[in-house]
Amino acid sequence: MTVVLNQSFTGISIGAVLLLIALGLTLTFGQMGVINMAHGEFIMAGAYTTYVLQKSISSAGISLLVALPLAFLVAGAMGALLEWLLIRRLYTRPLDTLLVTWGVSLMLQQLARDVFGAPNVQTAAPDILTGNISAGSVTFANNRLFILGLALLCVLGLTLVLRFTPLGRRIRAVVQNRDLAEVSGIATGQVDRITFFIGSGLAGVAGVALTLVGPIGPTMGTNYIVDAFLVVVVGGIGQLKGAVITAFALGVLQSVLEYSTTVSVAKVVVLVAIVAFLQWRPQGLYTLRTRSLA
Amino acid sequence: MSGLSISRRGLLAGISAVGASAALSACGAKTGTEAASGSGAKADTSGSTVKVGLLNSLSGTMAISEVTVHNSLLLAIKEINASGGVLGKKLKPISQDGASDWPTFAEKAEALITDDKVAATFGCWTSASRKAVKPVFERYKSLLFYPVQYEGLEESPYIFYIGATTNQQIVPALDYLKKQGLTKLYLVGSDYVFPRTANKIIKAYAKAKGLTVVGEDYAPLGSTEFSTIVNKVKGSGADAVFNTLNGDSNVAFFKEYKSAGLTAKSLPVLSVSIAEEEVKSIGTQYLEGQLTAWNYYETTPGAANKKFVAAYQAAYGKDKPTSDPMEAAYISVYLWKAMVEKAGSFDVAKVKAASDGIVFDAPEGKVTVDGATQHVYKTARIGKVGSDGLIEEVWNSGKPIKPDPYLKGYSWASGLS
Numbered sequence: 001m002t003v004v005l006n007q008s009f010t011g012i013s014i015g016a017v018l019l020l021i022a023l024g025l026t027l028t029f030g031q032m033g034v035i036n037m038a039h040g041e042f043i044m045a046g047a048y049t050t051y052v053l054q055k056s057i058s059s060a061g062i063s064l065l066v067a068l069p070l071a072f073l074v075a076g077a078m079g080a081l082l083e084w085l086l087i088r089r090l091y092t093r094p095l096d097t098l099l100v101t102w103g104v105s106l107m108l109q110q111l112a113r114d115v116f117g118a119p120n121v122q123t124a125a126p127d128i129l130t131g132n133i134s135a136g137s138v139t140f141a142n143n144r145l146f147i148l149g150l151a152l153l154c155v156l157g158l159t160l161v162l163r164f165t166p167l168g169r170r171i172r173a174v175v176q177n178r179d180l181a182e183v184s185g186i187a188t189g190q191v192d193r194i195t196f197f198i199g200s201g202l203a204g205v206a207g208v209a210l211t212l213v214g215p216i217g218p219t220m221g222t223n224y225i226v227d228a229f230l231v232v233v234v235g236g237i238g239q240l241k242g243a244v245i246t247a248f249a250l251g252v253l254q255s256v257l258e259y260s261t262t263v264s265v266a267k268v269v270v271l272v273a274i275v276a277f278l279q280w281r282p283q284g285l286y287t288l289r290t291r292s293l294a
Numbered sequence: 295m296s297g298l299s300i301s302r303r304g305l306l307a308g309i310s311a312v313g314a315s316a317a318l319s320a321c322g323a324k325t326g327t328e329a330a331s332g333s334g335a336k337a338d339t340s341g342s343t344v345k346v347g348l349l350n351s352l353s354g355t356m357a358i359s360e361v362t363v364h365n366s367l368l369l370a371i372k373e374i375n376a377s378g379g380v381l382g383k384k385l386k387p388i389s390q391d392g393a394s395d396w397p398t399f400a401e402k403a404e405a406l407i408t409d410d411k412v413a414a415t416f417g418c419w420t421s422a423s424r425k426a427v428k429p430v431f432e433r434y435k436s437l438l439f440y441p442v443q444y445e446g447l448e449e450s451p452y453i454f455y456i457g458a459t460t461n462q463q464i465v466p467a468l469d470y471l472k473k474q475g476l477t478k479l480y481l482v483g484s485d486y487v488f489p490r491t492a493n494k495i496i497k498a499y500a501k502a503k504g505l506t507v508v509g510e511d512y513a514p515l516g517s518t519e520f521s522t523i524v525n526k527v528k529g530s531g532a533d534a535v536f537n538t539l540n541g542d543s544n545v546a547f548f549k550e551y552k553s554a555g556l557t558a559k560s561l562p563v564l565s566v567s568i569a570e571e572e573v574k575s576i577g578t579q580y581l582e583g584q585l586t587a588w589n590y591y592e593t594t595p596g597a598a599n600k601k602f603v604a605a606y607q608a609a610y611g612k613d614k615p616t617s618d619p620m621e622a623a624y625i626s627v628y629l630w631k632a633m634v635e636k637a638g639s640f641d642v643a644k645v646k647a648a649s650d651g652i653v654f655d656a657p658e659g660k661v662t663v664d665g666a667t668q669h670v671y672k673t674a675r676i677g678k679v680g681s682d683g684l685i686e687e688v689w690n691s692g693k694p695i696k697p698d699p700y701l702k703g704y705s706w707a708s709g710l711s
Contacts, residue, residue, distance in 0.1 A: 002529070010521040118353035119358045132553055214542075214546040223518065258523075263519075
């Protein structure tokens, strides 16, 4: 029983990491159709932001708290810049965005290597996050609880913005029918940039969270980018609730398989399961109903 | 954005294709031109300098460890040049980045031998990279000096193994754990040749000596998700963990280990790939009290070590620790120098012939080259990580142990190969 509970928590915490890295992507890929391979590098930017902050603010707790909003802004600004420089010219050619942003991601990795050096670096976690809470024989690692809370907070925030703010309404309008939104007087170009800003910013927040579990390095984003796309595709493109369910389901599946087999076998089985699922439901868990013809 | 006109299936294929592109491009690495038959690649020793190759991962997941080895090779070369060079010629180091990628290692090794015409090459860390370059050095009959402890069961006429082989590190470590009464082991390692082979040896030892292996898990090299493995360890009833993880996976592993409430007191981890440099970058708070097995620590007593530590810190910074692979790398250049001088020539065959019995007063104590196996006699040392990040010796073998890469002297190891 202890094992089952511990393992369920592990699954949920893996799911929370998946959710955090995929959340920004549900906006930029899901809602806008941009295949942003540089999403992983925005995660990296968030992680390095934490590292730089910790060098200037010695208290790990304060630097982490400052890092969260700052990483959002840094990664968001990078995303908005990328959108303005390149992506806005490619909205009608989604597959080309894959190649262009792949190139950008390689450049960003090299840039990180030049600025921060090739070896990976680490940040110290605040003391409170290195411990754990025990309930009976079940152990909850504090850093995992923090990431879970952060992921849920981001989902909540994003939901509120999309549902209840004028900006959210405009984003949804542009996603559902760009032309109609345009003739209704919405500046779609501006909405695109803000959407990209938020999506990339969320990647930065994910980067801050990842510093709590592993090392920071120029290629850390590539470790996560495929998983992030899988979550978004399986969840149903552009569907927040699909992404949430998928992230936790994949996390639990991964951890259960890892427990009963090995890490590599678990990865293979998860991929096979995803392929099988997409054969059955190519559109993913949920689909977006739009008024567009395509 | 209206009309996402691509299929999910096509998209997934596209993403995985891009994701795999690095691996694919590596597979396409050139196999190179055939060496001229006969004596193999000739080093260029015509000028007043001699080129030597340094082959380390300066980027990627292994850079955390290998950059320090690279630094320490450069230090030895600088010292040797300052004292007049080798046979009156200054050494000119040519650095190549193996980038933590085995095919890249092979490609760069070939470039060092054929393009730069180096007299010898120093480097590699993971066994996977060594296995990748081994055929290159054998084909061109050129020398590699390998500075890291490894899983044994290998001998190449063109490699000198300056780090420990199994009977100088893993076997003494198991002896130590057994003596402490820690008899139920959980094996955690990176998924490649060193941990897999090391664990095979550990299991053979366990079977013969009454230890139990209660679990065995491997994570892909560079993996950073260890929550499940740590859960398994926790629920396994083990007395100790034998850790053969490599590179910065250790960061994620030990963070997870501490988060799960496991400590050096409740469930000690004995690591064979974590030295002072890694302790520092993983974070002392995660490692305090944990055990390591090596032949050298920064704290190892002796004048030769004092000089080495002082020279390294003068060159790279007062806060930089020294470690076992760095020390082995450092002495590898001196051992090669002694061999060349004894042979009176840079010629590979002559250098090899001169190698047996070369003695060097190393920071770890006196080391002697065993010409038959091209390994080195080394003292085994178990250490404990202190609160200052340095490792204090808690046990040593008393005298240098004769290298036995195939464990021929151990009856329980007879089935291994």
